Amino acid sequence: MKSDASPILELRNVTTLFPTRRGDVRAVDAVNLALYPGQILGLVGESGCGKSTVLLSILGLIASPGRIDAGEILFDGRDLSKLPTSELRKIRGKEIAMIFQDPLSTLNPVFTVGEQIRESLRLHNMIGGGRLWPFDRARTAREKQRVLEVMAEVGIPAPEARYRAYPHQFSGGMQQRALIAIGLACNPKVLLADEPTTALDVTIQAQIVALMQRINREHGTGIILVTHDLGLAAEFCDHIAVMYAGRIVEIGRTDDVIERPQHPYTEGLLRCIPDIGRRRPIEPIMGNVPDLADLGPGCAFAPRCPVAQPICTHSFFRLQPVSGEESDAAAQRSGEVHMARCLRLTNYILPDASAQTNGGVP
Amino acid sequence: MRLVKITERLLAAIPLMLGVAIIVFLFMRMTPGDPVDIMMGQSGAVTAGEIERLRSEFNLDKPLHEQLLLFLGGVARGDLGNSFQRQQPVTRLIAERLPATIELALGALIFGLLVAFPIGVISAVKQNSAIDRLSMAGAFLGISMPSFWLGILLIMLFSVNLKWLPVQGRIGSDIQLQVVTGFYTIDSILTGNWPAFISSLRHLILPSITLGAAVAAIIARVLRSSLLEILRSDYVKLARAKGASETRTVMKHALRNAMIPTVTVLGLQVGVLLGGNMIVEAVFGWPGLGRLVVDAIFNRDFPLVQGAVMVYALTFILANLIVDVLYTYLNPKIEM
Structure with a gap:
């Protein structure tokens, strides 16, 4: 199926920099990703690993002085990273929409929820009617009709009454539904979801996930889901890319990544998922995310890695196919080919790594 | 709803204004310096009888609580009294300015x-x-x-x-x-x-x-x-x-x-x-x-x-x- 379709959104060697006093911070470092129509791609990692920055880079929303330093972001045959802002604005919200993490702080407190959803339609002139005359009652009424449809679709009960409500009058789950409605209003081809369930109760989380799955199925909307929850990604995504310190360390089909993780970081994340059935103790990954301004030349995970070798701290490893076979770059970016970035996949002849506990981690 | 609240707030201003009236009345009386002395100092030669006459005209010879009640009574009727100096109603002087x-x-x-x-x-x-x-x-x-x-x-x-x-x-x-x-x-x-x-x-x-x-x-x-x-x-x-x-x-x-x-x-x-x-x-x-x-x-x-x-x-x-x-x-x- 993937061989004949072309990706709807493709990132090639995208690098996003933030200049600081201590030098440039590469929040996103040569990231390759591809999203095919109707697919869900998970971007997983701890806070500060650059996964949200990937999403903001796609929409050109990196706050100055940060910038996209290299690479291409291909959407619909165009490189978004090179588009002028005026052109990019036509894509934001209409072709590619974004859902943020904290729904309460993301909704504007002084406008009604309905108005905020309707604004998406108005900005992209989705309903049509004169662009110059903002007080067109009939047009507003048509837009409102569409807003009510979207509100009903995302499961906001009594949309007519909720249209006039303010964000603070909504519960957390309803706020997130409203945010999804804002994203969905223009029927975008791609939905970028930045930790959409993190701020919610567990029961509400499940509802929101189900809603996003339905949108994906019914509209064929491609979704990039950013989350720190590998368990959520496993349930929800077709492919998973694991990020660490701005780089993708492992990417593949969900089954491959979950069942046969190749990178020690992925293994660590999997061991962090609580398992109600088996009641085994959680094994945390020791240590913290490294300081991005102060990365060594080697594998960024080496200081926390239970199987690290001396060579890991000063050798750079490429992301390479787990099978060792050559494969085509497009398939690699999409995650069809299981890839990882680790010494264990290179041709170095190792002493029995798994038998040693080298990282100083018990 | 808003109108009701506004009316409520305006009514609540009445006791506030009463408090202001009492406080400013007392503070003025506590300030050193006598209005009649100042007026007389400006106009030159005066007799003791003249001073007495002015004091009683301004009600300054009455006990403090009586003066206060007279003042508050006037306020309630919308009458702020006459200016000592200008001999005109205070309300008119203020309305002009x-x-x-x-x-x-x-x-x-x-x-x-x-x-x-x-x-x-x-x-x-x-x-x-x-x-x-x-x-x-x-x-x-x-x-x-x-x-x-x-x-x-x-x-x-x-x-x-x-x-x-x-x-x-x-x-x-x-x-x-x-x-x-x-x-x-x-x-x-x-x-x-x-x-x-x-x-x-x-x-x-x-x-x-x-x-x-x-x-x-x-x-x-x-x-x-x-x-x-x-x-x-x-x-x-x-x-x-x-x-x-x-x-x-x-x-x-x-x-x-x-x-x-x-x-x-x-x-x-x-x-x-x-x-x-x-x-x-x-x-x-x-x-x-x-x-x-x-x-x-x-x-x-x-x-x-x-x-x-x-x-x-x-x-x-x-x-x-x-x-x-x-x-x-x-x-x-x-x-x-």
């Missing part, structure tokens, strides 16, 4: 807002740019510069040297204007008297700038800092992600939120504009309430001071009420 003070305060407010909004918005959007630094230095100057000094500088430049604007007064001495409301700009429009309108506007410019400079500076700074915070907020990020232009993002999504703290500060400034303009009125020969009150204080003209303080208190209460009403429109989370 209050429009001038309010007109100047409004002029200063309009000037302040016209200056503060563009500066606050631009310096927030272009944070740390040359424009931002220059504006904030200007705002610092606006806050620190004493108003009499600024007023004199403006008069020297625009009135004396350039001769663009009049030196003092509310209206040209050669112009006849039929007074309707006491607001000269409004009166001249009502009577269709355009020369008077132009003249009163020209007279209003320099005092308004002098009085409004500090307001402009304070509001610009508050607006800038609240906008800066809001421009980093998630909902501004969402507005951009929806495809809103930068102008729309700032002017619609951010500014409306930044108005909330700004209006609070503005409400406090209105009190300053009405009650803190004695110096500006003196510099520009502006026949407002401020100068009348200063004179009355020096002369221990109890009824006039009491009346003026009550008017100040009332305008302050009203200004705060207006701010609170505005607030409910700006911030849907707040109900009155």
Whole structure:
């Protein structure tokens, strides 16, 4: 199926920099990703690993002085990273929409929820009617009709009454539904979801996930889901890319990544998922995310890695196919080919790594 | 609903005003200096009988509590008594002067807002740019510069040297204007008297700038800092992600939120504009309430001071009420 379709959104060697006093911070470092129509791609990692920055880079929303330093972001045959802002604005919200993490702080407190959803339609002139005359009652009424449809679709009960409500009058789950409605209003081809369930109760989380799955199925909307929850990604995504310190360390089909993780970081994340059935103790990954301004030349995970070798701290490893076979770059970016970035996949002849506990981690 | 709340607030102002009346009455009596002595000192030779006569005319010979009751009784009937010095009803004296003070305060407010909004918005959007630094230095100057000094500088430049604007007064001495409301700009429009309108506007410019400079500076700074915070907020990020232009993002999504703290500060400034303009009125020969009150204080003209303080208190209460009403429109989370 993937061989004949072309990706709807493709990132090639995208690098996003933030200049600081201590030098440039590469929040996103040569990231390759591809999203095919109707697919869900998970971007997983701890806070500060650059996964949200990937999403903001796609929409050109990196706050100055940060910038996209290299690479291409291909959407619909165009490189978004090179588009002028005026052109990019036509894509934001209409072709590619974004859902943020904290729904309460993301909704504007002084406008009604309905108005905020309707604004998406108005900005992209989705309903049509004169662009110059903002007080067109009939047009507003048509837009409102569409807003009510979207509100009903995302499961906001009594949309007519909720249209006039303010964000603070909504519960957390309803706020997130409203945010999804804002994203969905223009029927975008791609939905970028930045930790959409993190701020919610567990029961509400499940509802929101189900809603996003339905949108994906019914509209064929491609979704990039950013989350720190590998368990959520496993349930929800077709492919998973694991990020660490701005780089993708492992990417593949969900089954491959979950069942046969190749990178020690992925293994660590999997061991962090609580398992109600088996009641085994959680094994945390020791240590913290490294300081991005102060990365060594080697594998960024080496200081926390239970199987690290001396060579890991000063050798750079490429992301390479787990099978060792050559494969085509497009398939690699999409995650069809299981890839990882680790010494264990290179041709170095190792002493029995798994038998040693080298990282100083018990 | 809103109307009910407003009425409630106005009714709640009554005990407040009663408190103000009692306090100002007592404070005036506690101030050293006797009104009759001061009057007599000014008029020269007097007899003891004359002093007695004046004391009883002003009710100063009665016990304090009786004086207070007489005063409060008058207040309840809308009668603030007669000025000791001027021998005229206090209400009329205040009514003559209050429009001038309010007109100047409004002029200063309009000037302040016209200056503060563009500066606050631009310096927030272009944070740390040359424009931002220059504006904030200007705002610092606006806050620190004493108003009499600024007023004199403006008069020297625009009135004396350039001769663009009049030196003092509310209206040209050669112009006849039929007074309707006491607001000269409004009166001249009502009577269709355009020369008077132009003249009163020209007279209003320099005092308004002098009085409004500090307001402009304070509001610009508050607006800038609240906008800066809001421009980093998630909902501004969402507005951009929806495809809103930068102008729309700032002017619609951010500014409306930044108005909330700004209006609070503005409400406090209105009190300053009405009650803190004695110096500006003196510099520009502006026949407002401020100068009348200063004179009355020096002369221990109890009824006039009491009346003026009550008017100040009332305008302050009203200004705060207006701010609170505005607030409910700006911030849907707040109900009155």
